[in-house]
Amino acid sequence: MADGIFNVAKGKHAELWDRVEQSDPTNAVIVVMLLQVTEADATLQDYDTFSAILAGSNTEATATNYARVVLDDTDLSSAVAVDDANDRMSVTTPAVLWSTLGGATNNDLVKVVFGYDSDSTGGTDANIVPLYHFDVSYTTVGNNYQINSGVIARST
Secondary structure (H helix, E strand, O other): OOOEEOHHHOOOHHHHHHHHHOOOOOOOEEEEEEEEEOOOHHHHOOOOOHHHHHHOOOEEOOOOOOOOEEEOOOOOOOOEEEEOOOOEEEEEEOOEEEEEEOOOOOOEEEEEEEEEEOOOOOOOHHHEEEEEEEEEEEEOOOEEEEEOOEEEEEEO
């Protein structure tokens, strides 16, 4: 397993992230999902929507207090930055926190997926375009689980 960009997002991941940051369209958001079971990366990266990911052999977390995290324009201030000195563009995520994750029901988490939803008010999993996937190794036991802020992708 490894980290990567979904095929559907290659060539446009930074643009979609930036659209959320610019609030264009108004209700665009980034959705963060945790998986407890996942297919091989070669299969996973071929999915074009969150619903396709979950229709495959992938299982979303079910731990106590788990819910997808939604990041909007207020969360993504200066999240896409052009770096002329190093000839690249970086995409940065804020810290993402799940409080008291697990406890009564626990999961062994294996993957975090970031996706783009152009309309958080009416969208469904069939409308969420997966952008990035990252390996994680964490067992929920009722503690906080956090993904630290930082660069999650660079285009060169």
